[in-house]
Amino acid sequence: QVQLVESGGGLVQAGDSLRLSCVASGLTFTSYAMGWFRQAPGKEREFVAGISRRGSNTKYTDSVKGRFTISRDNAKNTVYLEIDTVKPEDTAVYYCAADRRTFVGGITATSYDYWGQGTQVTVSS
DSSP states (O other): OOEEEEEOOEEEETTOOEEEEEEEESSOGGGOEEEEEEEOTTSOOEEEEEEOTTSSOEEEOGGGTTTEEEEEEGGGTEEEEEESSOOGGGOEEEEEEEESSSSSOOSSGGGOSEEOOOEEEEEEO
C-alpha cells in the first residue's frame, strides 16, 4: 500500500520560514519524480515545484521562484519543500505527489500516480 504523508504545516507569521516534509512508503521512491502542489480556498490545485528521481533537476512555478526550494533524501524516502519569507498568499493545503512518468514531475495533477493527504499552511499577516 502506497502512502505519502506530509507534515510541517501550521499557523505561521508572514516573513517566517517553513519546511514541509513528505515521507513515502510502499513504493520504490527512486523510481518516481516528486512534486508539490497547493490548493487555496476556492481555487484549483496548482503545481508548485517538482524534482527528478536523483534530485539533480528541479522546477518551480514562476510565482514561487526564489522563495521555495524542493529537495529530496532518497535514503529517507522523503521529499521536502522549504518556504522562505512566507506570505499570506501562500496560505493553502500543500500536497506531495509521486510521478513515475515524467523527468522532474508534471505540472498537471493528472501526471501523478499517488498523492498525500495534504498539510495545511496558514500565514497570518
